[in-house]
Amino acid sequence: MNATTPADSAATASSKPPVVLIHGLWMTPTSWDTWAERFRAAGHEVIVPGWPGIDDRSPADVRRDPSALRGVGLTQIVDHYERVIRALPVTPIIMGHSFGGLITQLLADRGLGAAYVAVAPGQPAGIPTLPPSTAWTGAPILSNPFARGGAKPLSKRHFHFTFGNDLPRAASDLLWAEQAVPSVNRVFFEGVAGAVTGRGPSRVDFGRVGRAPLLVITGDRDHVVPPAIGRAIVKRYAKSGSPAVVEYREYPGRTHRLVSQDGWQEIADDALAWATSHLDAAAPAAPAAPMV
Structure with missing residues (x-):
């Protein structure tokens, strides 16, 4: 897990909230190196834990x-991230990319952040929007339901379609290696099943009244989470009647690749500025209640 020193934490916690960054499927915490260093330079403690099984491995x-x-x-x-967040002395800003954006929404459902940013997020249960490019993204996993509990390698060709479609193939292949x-196949199957059935571990309470502010970000050339998905997510929250x-x-x-594509600095700065300007004044000093 990447973090600043305890001394740095004490210095920043009193003035600026920490930022927890959550990576997505097919990625590790290194995918956040860009935003993490920029936020640290802005005076925030930044914590970038890996998913269970990934942790801090290369x-x-x-x-x-x-x-x-x-x-x-x-x-x-989600339980893993909740434990990390509850150990912090100050309620953090939580940002997630792709499946990490879905995890961010699930953490918001548990009331664990002071503000949330979901970057190209996976959809929670009950939002069945599935553009053709998104379906093709998941084809290598969904084509073999017997491998639900497995770990499917991502080919360089498919990586170029999903993450590197702004790059020449050779540059995309280098990014694949990095x-x-x-x-994590089970997570993908759970996400797809929830989108269709409206049930399962990807379900959130869209009408939650006490949820801290949430920003959803998409890019219009995204093959994995096209704008149609982002708009559908926001529309569902809006229809819930929650203030x-x-x-x-x-x-x-x-x-x-909004977090590392050329020009990522603009989006990172926008996300942090939005989050800090929407910090929930009613948020507790730290999310100290135990998990239930």
Whole structure:
């Protein structure tokens, strides 16, 4: 887990909230290196925990031995992040990318953040919007339901479609070597099943009254989470009748790699500025209540 020193934490906690960054499927915490360093330079403590089985391992190490990813489920991952967050002395800003954006919404449902930013987020249960490019993204996993508990490698060709579609193939292949890991198959199956049935571990309470503000961000060249999904998520929250703030921003020319594509600084700065300007004044000093 990447974090500043205890001395740095004490210095920043009194003035600026920490930021917890949550990576998505096929990725490790290294995918957040860009935003993490920028937020630290802005004076925030930044915590970037890996999913269970990924933890602080390098992408190459996870590819060599993905056995720890097998059978890991969405609730297990969310519980893991809840433990990390409850150990913090100050309620953090929580940001997540892709499946990490779904995890961010599930953490918001548990009331664990002071503000939330979901970057190209997976949809919670009950939002069945599935553009063709999104369906193709999941095809390598969904084509074999018997591998539900497995860890499917991501080919360089499929990585180019999902993450590197703004890059020439050779540059995308280099990025694959730096960042890509096998999928946690069970999480993907749980997400798809929840979107269709409205039930399961990806379910959130869209009408939650006490939820801190949430920003949903998409890019209009994203093959994994096209704007149609982001808009559907925000529309569902809006229809719930909750007074909690939920806003949407869409960036032209951006792919699923909003956190590292050229020009990522603009989006990172916008996300942090939005979150800090919407900090929930009613949030407790720290989310200290135990998990139930």
